[in-house]
Amino acid sequence: MSSWSQNYDPAHNILLSSAVAMLPILFFFITLLVLRIKGYIASTLTVLLTSIIALAFYHMPVACIVASWGYGFLYGLWPIAWIILGAVFLYKLSVKSGYFEIIRKSIVAVTDDQRLQIILVAYAFGAFLEGAAGFGAPVAITTALLVGLGVSPIIAGGLCLLANAAPGAFGAMGIPVIVGGQVINTDPSLIAHQAMPSLAVISLAVPFILVFIADGLRGLREVWLPTLVAAVTFAGVQTIVALSVGPELPDIVAALATLVVLPVFLRVWKPANKKIQTEQKAAEQNVSAAEIMRAWAPFAVLTVCVAIWSSGPFKSLFKPDGALSWTSFTFRFPLLHDVIIKMPPVTSKPTPYHAFFQFNPISSVGTSIMLAAIISTFIVKIKPAQAISIFLETLKELLIPIYTIGTVLSFAFLANYSGVSATLALLFASTGSFFVFLSPVLGWLGVFLTGSDTSSNALFGGLQAATGAQIHVSGALLVAANTVGGAVGKMISPQSIAVACAAVNIVGKEGEILQFTLKWSLLLVGIVGLLVVGQTLLFN
Template sequence: MNWTQIYDPMNNIWFSAIVAVIPIVIFFLALTVFKIKGHIAAFITVLSAILVALIFYHMPLKLLIGATGYGFVYALWPIAYIVIGAVFLYKLSVKSGQFEIIRQSIVSLTDDQRLQMLLVAFAFNSFLEGAAGFGAPIAITAALLVGLGFDPLKAAGLCLIANIAPGTVGAMGIPVIVAGQVTGIDPKEISINLSNYLPIISFIMPFFLVVVMDSFKGLIKVWKPTFVAAIFYAISQWATFRFIGPELPDIIAPIVCIIALAVYLKVFQRKDAKQEKAGDGLTLGKIVKAWSPFIVLTICVSIWCTSIFKNLFLPGGLLEKTTLNIPVPWLNNLVIKSAPLVPKPTPYAAMFKLDLISATGTAILVSCIVSMILLKVSLRAGGEVLAETIKELYKPILTIMLVLAFAFVANYSGESSTLGIALANTGHYFPIFAPVLGWLGVFLTGSVVSANALFGGLQQITANQIHVAPLVLISANVAGGAMAKMISPQSIAVASGSVGLVGRESELFRFTVKYSLIFLVFVCIVSYVQSIL
């Protein structure tokens, strides 16, 4: 039995939007006002989304069960698979004793925690986002900062904020590529348009992070190396966006940034006794061995992202049968999208992709296995570390499952589309709100890719109706989405789990939400200015 989505259940789009936003408001209040634990807040939110879908949208219960179950399963694969692997890799480094050498190698460059933060939370975070994405960068870099002596809450918060810079293009430019596929716009054109303003945010970000960490007084003390990190990252990102495309900004820019900052610290910054002591006995071989888990991770994920490797899993490929596309019971093609979200009635597919080998999580798993060999961690010790990792992450994973269930219910019931259509009804002022759609999409799904798939078509349709270049609004959707990564419940759960803040998700949410809104306003202004030029 098919069911067609209803986007205006109250026969007034603004009243319908008020109904649709109820679960989101509940989630915000649960975390900020009532300070409820993440998994409990997520449970209340998914329950409210289900009730709204049943009472106002008249979505059949069978389809709701299917959407909820789809969210649960998707949270486990690929997301939990990636997060567990990323944290396991970090813990292997600690278990083997090699993390102490990593710490020493960073301290030998600088004992200033502000600059350590820029190296790890800003630059290395960006690199991992470009290589792996899906929460792995936040999990690894936040744990690294805690290992360097940072307060867990501040470490997680800084890594979430810093993820704005690379979050727009993510792993190998997939968010921008998907936006192009949904709208028919060349991803290279989207990339060029993003180069007009995202490097400005990236340039501001290192200064912003230092101020958040240690106030303006703290920034004055380290403004020169901060400027080095900012200018080299921003220029590299701009050049890559403009002349290469969306695939490599998050790889090239952080590498250039790390090299430039390291050279500056080596050449221009005087070392104190603590740094000299940290550098004693460190050889290139020891440093490479200590960093080998992350070097192997980079190599594996890079291989997984190559077209040669991906072609193995396409129809007719050698490993085609290792990827299973399973129709989700009680959901696949039973929900019908309708106008104005799509030009004509279109079945809403629900296919669970079980990519046993081609998944990014498998690349991380291979990295863990290779690292156990390189670091001489026994199978028994590795098993104990894995069990410890799963035990620590089960509550964050439960939170992610509930959050994704909420997201899938909102998407398949039409609740999220109602919000998008309401914003689209702002007419010629819509370019101001276009980034908000992407922001909402990422808040709901935790993924810029998903936000682009969800609202990309609506952005294009609205652009044509109000006579604005679709490229402007599609770019706004992409950029606005990145501004929500730091407050996405999925990201908050990952960050909390990686640094032992389970149960304190509301504190982390309150730490980041104001900064998310600040950067969102900036993107909204840029979007509107571009629309009238």
């Protein structure tokens, strides 16, 4: 097939072209927030609208449009759906065995105040899972945990999505920052350094927002001190590790520090007034240490498995010259690979898009989560036949969420390959020095479109650096802004929202969660924009 070059301004007016490019995004928001259409229907209709725009406005070949659908949908299945399937299966094993109830009791034993439980689970434990695994597993597991503690599913999903803003920039062993560095050929540690001023503010603010949502101003007055302890511990350790070590470990170390410091603090400090669910009885705190260890063991196994899969020596086994390279299969995706050409000013010269689909059944992080689930069947004493039944039940429940994720990724890939994303990025870049404020908004938009901070950096990192050179602002600073903006954009990503709904079986409620998170996401990305402007004025 002959190549097709992208045209980012078909209307020969960037404002008009951007207005057309924005239509699918506005349509998606309207279908979810105003019309309250179920997520899988809204995403399907959005793909169809984007296809019409790609064909009629951008003149994208039909074959490339269809191939973009397929590529995105397959990426939604592998690795994303595989990761979510493993995470939810692990959670269901814990529930069906009865050990999840012991986990709940162990959290109640630390504190029976629901506001502080939310900080422990959504903020601290969620950050630990994000730092180790990422890709939806933290939101799925922590949402389920909060529901088990008596939080309503919609609120639980929204809280966990919001909490994910704090660790998102360094998720999955720092992959977003590492990819950002690779895109602009810069040391990732420099991007980590530039990200920390704004990210530290976000990490400090998030636990207070969680408490405010849970119990309003009364909650802030009553538990501000432990909230401050958690916020300062996490943000402080995250900053120290990011500045001294690099982007791989800030979330994991900061989360572990918070999970130690806050419970110790709560041994000597108790709120005068508590917010307690009726089912959280004092008697439930009497759980033996052995029972607690067995109940939490599956998550400890999960941590070990993900850590092994994320380690350099393990990853090297699957490189082209590695001993297990034969277990990974890479395909050039037909009708896309080297067919679509990225054009200036998005790139310095015409550059073909590489479209590789990788099927890596062993090295995928989803496989490490599934292995942890299988090992956990022995720990929680689930018989093989029952485990298979639970797995099939999990798969059945996730069919619609998996379809939703697939169509969301189809939309994301089509937006990228057609040029829709680049049109909007160029509109931002045309704003001159005001772009400094908009640079995190571009990362925010990138995560909405792709569902991934890593993908957002890969998509817009080069443009951020190129625009920075034109307006005499550090490219590393703008890529850092893209990363932090993307972290606060994950809470409105259709992919992330679909994961939260899947975890607690509230498929069809995506619009309600989006309505819950949107205002906070807009507020936080605006704050990041102001902080980046401040960094530019002070240090650039």
